[in-house]
Amino acid sequence: MPEFRRAAVSEIDPVTLYRILWLRVSVFVVEQKAAYPEVDGRDIETGAELLWCEEGGAIVATLRILRDDTAIRIGRVATAESARGRGYAAELMRAAIERCRDLEPGLHIHLDAQTHLEHWYERFGFVRSGSPYEEDDIPHIPMTLAVRPQ
Template sequence: MDPLVLYRLLQVRIDVFVVEQRAAYADIDGRDAEPGAELLWAEDGGELLATLRILQEPDASRIGRVATARSARGRGIAADLMRRAVERCLEMRPTAPILLDAQSHLVDWYARFGFVVEGEPFVEDEIPHRRMRRPVP
């Protein structure tokens, strides 16, 4: 990956999660470098608009770190990226479920991609979350 793309990708994640949502945590957690991890992003004219990562867990794929630059919101860019991520997960592991931890206010948005809530609500970095699963097709 081009270092400049990685820099812009991490900048969007920091802008959204650390600055905007005031969730001071170590975004660089080592998981982006795990075997099988993939970073996806959308850009336009060199501007990185949205990003997410796909991780491999023992019995499932996991989508996380879904972030959209404030200037790119409401244009369907993150939805397109989520569709690409789900397709990629199914290509890599067609018989495995896909997991994610959604901020609670985004549960309905993730449901559009086939995810359903499972388990009890939890709080991470002072933000309410719900575990979600996209069952095996």
């Protein structure tokens, strides 16, 4: 049975944090062949939170929430190849959107989507909010969700 969790980095057990970062590196650096500093320092910023899904002791999906003065950003959405298609990332996205509503009602949520995932993010209400660009040879588009207080 999958378990969904959320915490600031400072509150996460070191082994769990290692597994979250391992998943992100496995997906973004190894699988997608994007050599970049995956551990970029943003996870430890004030207000940053990680969300993840555990199944059978393994981290199978994760994402992070970052805050600044004018927006909230969701990023680093990753799912283990063996767990794709089970809805874990979608459950994390729904939880992240709800968390963003709780944290900063009325602020927009931003993300930088890999272009092939644009329609997946549209399922949650995100819309294209800028011009396409490439990052690490992977096409991306900026997307935004206007968050309304409930």
